[in-house]
Amino acid sequence: MSLFWRIFALNAVGLVVAAAMLLGPVTVSTPVLPAEVLVVVGGLAALLAVNAVVLRVGLAPLARLGRSMADADLLHPGPRPVVSGPVETAELIATYNAMLDRLRAERAASAGRALSAQERERRRVARELHDEVGQTLTAVLLQLKRVADRAPHDLREEVGQAQEATRAGLDEVRRIARRLRPGVxxxxxxxxxxxxxxxxxxxxxxxxxxxxxxxxxxxxxxxxxxxxxxxxxxxxxxxxxxxxxxxxxxxxxxxxxxxxxxxxxxxxxxxxxxxxxxxxxxxxxxxxxxxxxxxxxxxxxxxxxxxxxxxxxxxxxxxxxxxxxxxxxxxxxxxxxxx
The missing domain is CATH 3.30.565.10 (Histidine kinase-like ATPase, C-terminal domain)
Incomplete structure (x- = not known):
């Protein structure tokens, strides 16, 4: 039964019972007698209590849905709210769960496209590091070797230091290229x-x-x-x-x-x-x-x-x-x- 008909039926039953009792054994005098006050107040309290219980039970799934929506995070998927309650509430929870599934699928697809583009860019940078920077540093090493062979004795130590620095830079470029593109x-x-x-x-x-x-x-x-x-x-x-x-x-x-x-x-x-x-x-x-x-x-x-x-x-x-x-x-x- 939907939430509307639950509340309407409960109120209708309460009003019908109150009208029947007023037309039957319960009367209200003028001035009002103490016994009549007790009957009217007791009936009103009972009607309000039953209304409160029905509303509490009927709206509990909406409260659970609100807490789930406040804690929702696509990167930290948690338990989905259980589809329960009146027809309108159950449909709302089911729609919310379907929306989460759709958003997660769309985010996965967009993340896949972004990560694919990132991997392609990494491969491009790795190729340029290996082919351009790596070859340039290799050529510099060869030139430094030729310079070291013809350099005076007092300059060979400095040229050797330049060779070691260039070789270290070449190794670092190769290491970065390997990390960018895991060829292995x-x-x-x-x-x-x-x-x-x-x-x-x-x-x-x-x-x-x-x-x-x-x-x-x-x-x-x-x-x-x-x-x-x-x-x-x-x-x-x-x-x-x-x-x-x-x-x-x-x-x-x-x-x-x-x-x-x-x-x-x-x-x-x-x-x-x-x-x-x-x-x-x-x-x-x-x-x-x-x-x-x-x-x-x-x-x-x-x-x-x-x-x-x-x-x-x-x-x-x-x-x-x-x-x-x-x-x-x-x-x-x-x-x-x-x-």
């Missing part, structure tokens, strides 16, 4: 890319222990890229902000997909710590593939980033971009350029 991910697959990522951070002062379990289910190129980028961002945050000297990187099969875990022994997250751009970027990437991301304090100390990604369903096989390949296998020509 496209060529050797996700486990090898994560091992290379752990080794890279270990070489720069953060000891990263990797635990990559065998038997990973088939993953789409998009899922592999999201897992890699989340691991990269989590280790970058650890190296920059946590003050940790040890970190762990693990990837293991889960009942419905895979689970990525990045933890450290740093300062951890405080109760009032606000999420920065890095964490929100990880949540955007998780939303892109429908994964669950949790960021919080570890069991003892430090920070833990956990990402649970689901394997594609049978319905995804028709989409060539979502066609999975075994993790660790080289991509085909159709997937090697996917962002």
């Amino acid at each position: 991910l496209e060529e050797l697959g996700l486990p090898s890319a994560l091992r290379s990522l752990a080794a890279e951070f270990t070489a720069h002062g953060l000891t990263v222990r990797s635990d990559l379990r065998p038997g990973l289910p088939p993953l789409t190129p998009e899922t592999e890229l999201v897992l890699y980028r989340v691991a990269q961002e989590a280790l970058t945050n650890t190296a920059r902000h946590s003050g940790a000297d040890r970190a762990e990187l693990s990837l293991r099969p889960a009942p419905d997909g895979v689970e990525l875990l990045v933890g450290d022994n740093g300062a951890g997250l405080g109760p009032t710590t606000e999420e920065g751009t890095g964490i929100r970027g990880m949540r955007e990437r998780a939303l892109l593939i429908g994964a669950d991301l949790t960021v919080g304090s570890g069991d003892d100390a430090g920070t833990r980033v956990r990402l649970r990604a689901r394997t594609p369903g049978a319905g995804d096989a028709a989409d060539p971009r979502a066609r999975a390949r075994p993790s660790g296998a080289p991509p085909t020509a159709a997937t090697s350029g996917a962002p």
Whole structure:
């Protein structure tokens, strides 16, 4: 029954009963007798109490919907309000849930387009760094070598220092290009890319222990890229902000997909710590593939980033971009350029 008919029926029943009692055993004298006052006041109190109960029960789903709307966040999906109550309220809650699903799908699509454009720009910058800046620095190294061979003895030390600085700059350019474009991910697959990522951070002062379990289910190129980028961002945050000297990187099969875990022994997250751009970027990437991301304090100390990604369903096989390949296998020509 709709809320309108509930309230109308209750009030109608109350008025009919009051009219029947006034026409029957209950009378009102002039002046009013004390017994008549008690009957009228008691009937009015009973009618108001029943009205209050019906309204409280009927409007409770709207109150739950209001709390859910106030706490709604597409990057932190929570439980949806239960469809219950009168017809109008149930339809409103169902419409709100459908709106959340539509907004989440639209945000995932827009995030996918933005991240795809970002990956294309990263690949372009990486190519220019490697082809333009890298080749220029290599030419400078060759010229410095020729200068060093012909330079006087008192200038060779300075030329050697210039060679070392140029060589360090060339190595830094190559490192940045590798981070912008994870070629090892496209060529050797996700486990090898994560091992290379752990080794890279270990070489720069953060000891990263990797635990990559065998038997990973088939993953789409998009899922592999999201897992890699989340691991990269989590280790970058650890190296920059946590003050940790040890970190762990693990990837293991889960009942419905895979689970990525990045933890450290740093300062951890405080109760009032606000999420920065890095964490929100990880949540955007998780939303892109429908994964669950949790960021919080570890069991003892430090920070833990956990990402649970689901394997594609049978319905995804028709989409060539979502066609999975075994993790660790080289991509085909159709997937090697996917962002």
